[in-house]
Amino acid sequence: MAKPFASSADTSQKKETLEKIADGVYALTAEGDPNVGAIEGEDFLVCFEARATPVAARDWLAKLRKHTDKPVKYLVLTHYHAVRVLGASAFEAQNIIASRATRTLIEERGKQDWASEYGRMPRLFKEPESIPGLTWPDLTFDDHMAIELGGDRGRIDLHFCGRGHTAGDIVAWHEKSRTLFAGDLVEAQAALYTGDAFHMDWSTHTLDKVKSFNAEKLIGGRGAVAIGADACNAAIEQTREFLNGMIEHVGAAHRRRGTLKEAFEATHRALAPKFGHWPIFEHCLPFNVQRLWDEFDGIDWPRIWTMERDREVWAQLQD
Ligand SMILES: [Zn+2]
Numbered sequence: 001m002a003k004p005f006a007s008s009a010d011t012s013q014k015k016e017t018l019e020k021i022a023d024g025v026y027a028l029t030a031e032g033d034p035n036v037g038a039i040e041g042e043d044f045l046v047c048f049e050a051r052a053t054p055v056a057a058r059d060w061l062a063k064l065r066k067h068t069d070k071p072v073k074y075l076v077l078t079h080y081h082a083v084r085v086l087g088a089s090a091f092e093a094q095n096i097i098a099s100r101a102t103r104t105l106i107e108e109r110g111k112q113d114w115a116s117e118y119g120r121m122p123r124l125f126k127e128p129e130s131i132p133g134l135t136w137p138d139l140t141f142d143d144h145m146a147i148e149l150g151g152d153r154g155r156i157d158l159h160f161c162g163r164g165h166t167a168g169d170i171v172a173w174h175e176k177s178r179t180l181f182a183g184d185l186v187e188a189q190a191a192l193y194t195g196d197a198f199h200m201d202w203s204t205h206t207l208d209k210v211k212s213f214n215a216e217k218l219i220g221g222r223g224a225v226a227i228g229a230d231a232c233n234a235a236i237e238q239t240r241e242f243l244n245g246m247i248e249h250v251g252a253a254h255r256r257r258g259t260l261k262e263a264f265e266a267t268h269r270a271l272a273p274k275f276g277h278w279p280i281f282e283h284c285l286p287f288n289v290q291r292l293w294d295e296f297d298g299i300d301w302p303r304i305w306t307m308e309r310d311r312e313v314w315a316q317l318q319d
Pocket of ligand 1: 079081165184193
């Protein structure tokens with residue numbers, strides 16, 4: 001029987017959990033749906049990720065408002081994916097921050113990515129007509145940017161750690177509470193999406209840099225908050241293991257001049273016992289294998305996913 005396309009058949013609401021993980025540090029996780037968070041400054045808030053629509057973002061803000069009524073000064077976007085950026089207008093932030101590479105990717109492929117992600121994960125797009133248009137970061141940087149929080153609240157350091165889940169991912173480090181918002185560079189027991197990724201960079205020096213913060217609390221893109229150094233390192237190393245498993249099996253099929261379909265089946269067989277029950281595993285794997293195959297073909301810059309290309313790859317590999 002054909003598998004339903006991507007996450008189109010996943011219509012059940014996920015349970016959301018808002019955790020105060022340190023003084024003024026909040027994370028909302030949702031059983032494998034995209035995570036969001038916030039850190040309080042002395043008289044303002046810094047929010048991380050924007051969800052797929054303003055209506056979905058307002059649900060998160062309503063929960064956050066039970067803890068603080070400070071205005072949102074900065075909205076930080078870890079990367080360009082639609083399900084994390086298109087709700088931005090709900091925050092009424094003074095500035096929207098992202099890497100320069102993320103802004104470039106929004107210019108290049110924001111519209112196609114919006115259509116693609118809506119087709120893949122319609123449930124996340126609560127009231128899609130509330131989206132006013134693409135989200136445009138207005139504060140960008142290449143490698144590092146600091147946000148002073150005021151009072152005794154410390155500061156947030158935003159870092160580009162190298163190419164990974166996309167060409168432009170950043171992480172947010174709050175030294176004072178030793179908390180790292182890692183975006184989709186790290187997933188905690190949720191499948192990786194690597195359809196726009198740089199697998200070789202991500203699995204090596206980029207994850208090494210993420211690990212070098214020695215975080216004691218880590219909020220990944222999806223899945224539970226990791227608390228404690230061991231749990232943080234475990235989430236990072238599970239992410240690396242997933243990537244290395246893909247590189248091993250797609251690479252082997254590519255070297256023996258096999259087909260994309262053979263690469264997909266070998267990778268699925270190898271990864272499913274450990275990762276198959278994680279959220280969005282079946283959804284992601286065809287797109288992941290296609291992108292990694294392209295990398296082995298020498299295609300450095302990820303091809304743009306469109307609704308049409310999504311369906312073609314799905315039909316070829318997952319039906
Ligand atoms: Zn993403």
